[in-house]
Amino acid sequence: MKKWQKVLLEILVGAFLIVVCLKLVELWTGVNPVDNLTHRSEALADINEVAAALTQEMEKGVDGQVVLFVGDVPEDDLLNINYILSNLNGSVDSFQMHAKMFGIRRIDFQIVRSDNSYVYDAYKNGAPIPADRPEAQKLYEVVCNILDKKLGDRPMTEYQKELILHDYLVEHCTYSFGSETNDNEYRAYGALVEQQAVCNGYAEAMALLLSCAGVENRYVVGTVSSGSRSATENTDAVSGEQKLKKKENHAWNQVKLNGTWYHLDATWDDPVGEKDILSHAYFNLSDELMARDHIWKQDKYEACPDMSWNYFYRSQSYFENSNDLDAYVTQMVMVHPYGTLECAFSKFEMTNTTLQGLSTVPNLQSVYYSTVGNFSFSVLTLYIN
Numbered sequence: 157m158k159k160w161q162k163v164l165l166e167i168l169v170g171a172f173l174i175v176v177c178l179k180l181v182e183l184w185t186g187v188n189p190v191d192n193l194t195h196r197s198e199a200l201a202d203i204n205e206v207a208a209a210l211t212q213e214m215e216k217g218v219d220g221q222v223v224l225f226v227g228d229v230p231e232d233d234l235l236n237i238n239y240i241l242s243n244l245n246g247s248v249d250s251f252q253m254h255a256k257m258f259g260i261r262r263i264d265f266q267i268v269r270s271d272n273s274y275v276y277d278a279y280k281n282g283a284p285i286p287a288d289r290p291e292a293q294k295l296y297e298v299v300c301n302i303l304d305k306k307l308g309d310r311p312m313t314e315y316q317k318e319l320i321l322h323d324y325l326v327e328h329c330t331y332s333f334g335s336e337t338n339d340n341e342y343r344a345y346g347a348l349v350e351q352q353a354v355c356n357g358y359a360e361a362m363a364l365l366l367s368c369a370g371v372e373n374r375y376v377v378g379t380v381s382s383g384s385r386s387a388t389e390n391t392d393a394v395s396g397e398q399k400l401k402k403k404e405n406h407a408w409n410q411v412k413l414n415g416t417w418y419h420l421d422a423t424w425d426d427p428v429g430e431k432d433i434l435s436h437a438y439f440n441l442s443d444e445l446m447a448r449d450h451i452w453k454q455d456k457y458e459a460c461p462d463m464s465w466n467y468f469y470r471s472q473s474y475f476e477n478s479n480d481l482d483a484y485v486t487q488m489v490m491v492h493p494y495g496t497l498e499c500a501f502s503k504f505e506m507t508n509t510t511l512q513g514l515s516t517v518p519n520l521q522s523v524y525y526s527t528v529g530n531f532s533f534s535v536l537t538l539y540i541n
Contacts, residue, residue, distance in 0.1 A: 199260040200226045203233035207241055210265060214245035217277070219269035225260050234263070239377055239456045244363050245273045271295055272344050272364045279303075279368045291345050298348050299368060307369060314371045314413050315465055318420070319439070321365045326426040326434050329353055329361070355423040359407035362422050372412040376419070378452030380406040406450065410458050411440065413465045417458035419446040436498060437535040439467035445533055468500035468535075476503040481536075489517050489540055497538040506534060 200206050206226055213222045231253065238247050246269040254262040271292035277283040278296050285293045306320050329347045332354050340346035340357075347353035347361035359375055366373045381403060408421035421438035438446075443460045468474040475481040481501055488497050 198225065200224060200229070202227075203229055203237065206234070207237060210237070210248065210267065211241060211245065214241075214267060214269065214273065217269065217273070218267055219246070220267060222265045222267050224263050224265065226263055227260055236453070236456070239453055244270070244276055244367055244375070246270045270343075272360060275299055275344075275364060276367055291340075291349075294349055295345050295364075299364060302348070302365065303368060314411075315470065317369045317371055318366065318411055318413070319467070321369065322362065322420065322422055322425065322436075322439060323434060325358065325361055325365070325422050329358065329426065331358075331423065331426055356407045358423040358426070359409055362409045362420065366409070366411065373420075374410040374417075374458060376408050376410055376452055376457055378406055378408075378450055379403045380424075380450050403451070408438070408450070410460065412458070413440070416462065416464065417460045418442070418465055419450070419460050421446075421450070433537060434496070435535065435537070436467035437500075440465045442466075468498075473499040475499065475501045478504055478506075485538065486517050489538075492540070494540050497540060498535060500533060500535050502533045506536070 200209060206224060206229060209224055210222060234251060234253070237251075241247060246267055249266045249268045251266065252264040254264075271289060272295075274283075274285045274289055274292040275296040278285050279299060285296060302321075302324060306324055307317060312320075325347065328351050330352045332341045332346075332352045338346070340350055341353050342356040343353075344357060344360035344364045347357035348364075353361070363373055363375045406423070408419065408423065410417050411420050412418075418440035419438065419442070420440060424438045425435040427433060427435060440463070441460070442463050443454065445463070446460065447454075463469055466474070473484065475484065478501075481499065484499060485497065
């Protein structure tokens with residue numbers, strides 16, 4: 157055998173042994189070393205990069221497996237990936253982590269595309285909705301009808317759109333305590349089509365309506381103290397702190413207005429058993445106020461630093477002394493001697509003495525006093541004959 161032939165044979169044998177070794181490693185660990193080595197330069201460094209990559213795939217309409225290669229991303233962050241994904245497009249149903257090799261690991265994500273995604277794509281881009289998604293088609297028709305009737309082609313600010321869509325949802329959806337046989341109550345479909353939903357459905361519906369209307373927003377997942385928001389009737393006065401109960405899972409929204417983010421909780425603006433109140437107690441709150449009775453991973457969401465676009469600030473119905481509050485109520489009752497009147501106050505305590513002044517206002521039937529959590533910023537709701 158010539159020397160070059162011997163060298164060639166040794167190279168082929170060496171290559172064969174390398175292939176066999178790589179295959180044995182793959183069979184033993186479930187990892188293809190070549191894949192990891194090839195994708196090492198493009199491995200994602202942190203959970204935010206992972207979320208961005210998954211969101212990009214969802215925006216393409218992916219419904220199924222997405223393979224990503226990541227670096228040192230903690231498993232706890234991966235378990236919470238849906239906290240920082242847009243719920244409008246879909247969610248991660250599950251994922252499989254492969255063994256780490258060459259400093260990176262392969263992760264197989266299973267993506268589930270939502271009906272909301274099909275509706276948004278159809279509304280914004282005219283994309284057809286698949287025939288096998290009849291609920292998405294029905295939801296699309298309802299969303300189109302709402303936006304056409306409530307917004308139309310009239311010029312509006314983002315705040316005006318948010319207010320109109322919030323009020324529509326609160327007025328037309330009834331809060332449900334959840335059903336084991338109806339998953340729609342957890343979706344925008346339940347809130348907008350069947351008009352009955354739990355907090356998830358309210359938050360999804362707000363996200364879908366706002367997104368279709370061109371208002372930037374985020375879906376937020378966290379917990380709340382059950383029973384911490386409740387109004388109580390007393391024709392003379394209402395006082396006393398609301399008792400905190402056990403923590404419950406909850407969902408709400410963040411909305412971006414003029415470059416600043418705010419919290420919006422349509423569910424808690426539609427309190428159960430309170431004479432069909434259309435409340436704005438949780439309309440565009442800051443982190444500081446929201447954190448008094450809502451808990452969320454603040455580093456996973458947008459910072460909400462101020463109250464500039466809070467409902468009561470914008471409607472000039474926020475007061476920091478009782479005399480101004482009395483004057484406002486008296487004036488509003490004289491101008492609008494019927495319906496419901498909402499206002500907010502802080503920096504003074506609402507006592508029996510304070511409310512006695514309101515009881516002398518002509519045509520004022522009764523006063524409902526509700527606190528936004530257990531702190532000074534409070535909402536006063538009055539019913540007028």
